[in-house]
Amino acid sequence: MTKRQYAYARTGQREAGAPQFVVNGRFATPYRGDAALARAIDSADRQAAGPAISLRAGGVVIGADARSARDVAVWLVEHDPRTIRTPVHAGRNGGRALADRSAACALRRLGG
Known part of the structure; x- marks a missing residue:
């Protein structure tokens, strides 16, 4: 896990650490309840590609949509x-x- 934290830090983060959630590979956030997590997912810019992410029935649904251009x-x-x-x-x-x-x-x- 330490190696993974330092690899994450090399992506442009200020320091090595272990965020609770990383949305679209760019946006790190701690868990502050389902509503806050849904807002974080909605606000994370997917740019031209990325998986479709949503909260449903107490779980996270990750899937492709028309903008997804690669496997995840x-x-x-x-x-x-x-x-x-x-x-x-x-x-x-x-x-x-x-x-x-x-x-x-x-x-x-x-x-x-």
Whole structure:
């Protein structure tokens, strides 16, 4: 997961991290309820291509539409709901132990 965070940071983000949601590969947002997530999805500019994303019946629906010009991959990031203290060895938090809640523990490709 650390390698993935640094790869994400190289896409133009300010620092390495683990956003809860990344919409259309460009827009990161924490989860603040279904309505806020729906607004984030609606506001993320898909430009000329990208998957159609919507919230329906308590789930996320990802599919193609007329503007989708390429295949997409859908990944599920599984998390550990416990609070885990992790020692930090470098950077601005070096020497501290940070409490992480819902830390990512597995990455699984669902389709695409």
